[in-house]
Amino acid sequence: MAMSQVIAACLMLASQTYSVPPAVLVGIYQVEGGKPGQAVGPNKNGTYDLGPMQINTLWVPELSEKWGVSNNTALQWIKDDPCTNMGVAAWILRNHMNETGNLSQAIAHYHSRTPKYGMKYKGKVIEAMKTKGLLRNEATK
Numbered sequence: 001m002a003m004s005q006v007i008a009a010c011l012m013l014a015s016q017t018y019s020v021p022p023a024v025l026v027g028i029y030q031v032e033g034g035k036p037g038q039a040v041g042p043n044k045n046g047t048y049d050l051g052p053m054q055i056n057t058l059w060v061p062e063l064s065e066k067w068g069v070s071n072n073t074a075l076q077w078i079k080d081d082p083c084t085n086m087g088v089a090a091w092i093l094r095n096h097m098n099e100t101g102n103l104s105q106a107i108a109h110y111h112s113r114t115p116k117y118g119m120k121y122k123g124k125v126i127e128a129m130k131t132k133g134l135l136r137n138e139a140t141k
Helices: 003-018 022-032 057-067 071-080 082-100 103-111 115-131
Strands: none
Touching (some): 103 115
């Protein structure tokens, strides 16, 4: 199976598992542009972004505790396993949706709680969704 098919299957499974819109996960995936096995960084705060959805290593301690594994094992799973990576992305988005009660704000928070960064990111995700034909422009309705 081609990696693109694996990513698509993982994305759909994550979307269903966490009840988040698959189109939003596609948009995030397009903006993040990561690949399985990839670690990008270091960021300004010394963290790295992992795998297809560029999950920040700040999440590793919480996830390793949740999963009952070492930080190193959690990091490897997030970085190397596309389904784990997509699942974590959907879990993060779902948590932000639950917290804010607002999908738009949750998309911004996926990247940053700082409004100027989060809103810019949300705009990129929305544009990626439009480019993929997953969201119509208001003018085309």
